[in-house]
Amino acid sequence: MPIAQAKRKLEGRDPAIIRMDHEKYEVISARIMDALENMVDTLEPTGIDEAFFDLTASTTGDYAKARERVASIKKAIFDDEYLTSSVGLGRSKAVAKLGSDMSKPNGLTVVLPEETAKFLAPIPASKLYGVGPKTSASLTEMGISTVAELTMAEPAELERRFGRKFGGYLLAVATGMDDGKVTKGLEPTQFSRIVTLKQDTRDPKEILDQLSGGIDYVHEKLAASSRSFKTITAIGVLIDLSTRTKSRSLETPLDDPTTLRGSILSLFEELGKSTGKDFRRVGIRVSGLSATGTQGSLNEFLRLAR
DNA sequence: ACAAGCGACGC
DNA sequence: CCAGCTTCGCTTGT
Known part of the structure; x- marks a missing residue:
């Protein structure tokens, strides 16, 4: 069963990535996403x-x-x-991602399955999807710069350095055998807003003051999508750009802005104390989102049932 | 299983 | 190029 499924995946899928060369305009993007949905089997938006x-x-x-x-x-x-749009097919x-990078602007790159190894070999490993600065630096330490070199790495060493899961992914992605499926886009799971403080501080009042607009913004996002949050997080970014967070989960999801303000104030009191340093940037995040309508009627039901 | 905290990646 | 925003994974603890 795993074999049959893997084989089907290996031979059958042609995910492509599309990238518009002109960004901005959420509205237009949303319209295009809607249109795209009707032209493909599965659409997975990965950004605006x-x-x-x-x-x-x-x-x-x-x-x-497919072409x-x-x-x-x-x-x-x-x-x-x-x-215009740039597309990679592979x-x-x-x-597919590498192909689309290569095809812009307004291009279409098709990498046939049998060409995959040759296509990938000379590409810098740092360009692989999921390989960022940290991973690149580690690979460089190992003497790996191209994808071809990555394919020849010791699996055991990759696993030792990157863990079983990510090490395995690196090896797979280097041979074009990454088998992540294209999945339908999901609803957002969190909203956040971060602002840079005028002056570094850990004073909760001052932070609340400067973050006020951010709290409003998050609340508007919640309201616009009729969602409530279960968890609220205070985010503090230190001078060295490391991040400290303090979060609290509610028993019942809420969307009320007063609770938001009160919670964020006390969370920053705790966060400032435990961190013992001033923040350069501060933020608010709400997560554990659920539909307000549903939850509201449930509350209503429970209230009436009593 | 959930909660909390942190870091990496990508856009 | 950067800042801001989102998602995901790992880890620890309950």
Whole structure:
């Protein structure tokens, strides 16, 4: 069972990533995302102007068909919104991503499955999806700079340095065998706002004052999406840019701004004490979001039931 | 299973 | 390029 499924994944999927060359304009982006949803099998937005999508089923894994489909998608976006897009088509998310990077602006790069190894070999490992500055530095220490070199690394050493999961991912992604599926986009799970203080401080009153607009913003986001939060977090960024947080979970989700202000004030009192240093930037985050409507009627029900 | 805290990555 | 925002994973503790 795992084998059959893995094989299907390995041979069958053509995720592609699309990137619009003109950013901004959330509204336009949302409109395009909506349109895209009807043109692909699965759409996974990964940012305001990017999304992975899968065409495996509707093209029966045929890359020629997939290329035509992508071309028509690019044309639709251009016709509707006068925006160009850059797309990579390949056998894994990471390959598709690299292809789209390479194709911009307004391009389409197709990496056939049998070309994958040759395509990946000379690329710097630092360009791989999921490999950032920290991982790059570690790889450099190991004498690894290209993807080809990464494929030849000792699996045991990768696992030792990066852990079983991420080490395994690195090896997989280097061979184009990363098998992360394209999944449907999810609802947001948190909202946050961070501001830079006029002067470094740990004084809760001063922080609340300067963060006030941020609290309003978060509350507006909650209201706009009819959501309540279960957890509220005070975020403090120190001068060295390290982050300290203090969070509190409620028994019942709330969305009321007064609670928000009161909680954030006491959280910053605690955070300032435990940290013992001034903050350069401060923020608020709400998470554990749930639909306010549903929760409200549940509360109503419980109240009436009594 | 959930809560809390931290860090890395990507956009 | 940076700042700000989001998501995810790891770790520890209950």
